[in-house]
């Protein structure tokens with residue numbers, strides 16, 4: 001089933017191509033501000049420009065910044081071990 005290739009113009013409501021940069025019915029375009037609405041409707045959730053990464057990390061993981069490097073090293077080690085184990089199990093099952 002093909003996806004709908006038209007969207008309703010946010011200004012006049014008539015169907016226009018989904019990738020159209022302007023409406024050929026009413027002439028609305030990015031410059032008239034309609035693109036903001038379509039972007040929001042698409043659910044394009046771009047991160048805030050004022051996004052404070054350091055604060056986010058502290059809030060999320062609740063650890064002071066100085067131990068982050070060591071914690072990250074352990075995370076990488078654990079991930080590598082997990083991947084290796086998964087590969088070993090996979091190949092064991094495959095070439096039994």
Ligand SMILES: [Zn+2]
Nearest residue numbers: 009012023026
């Ligand atoms: Zn229009």
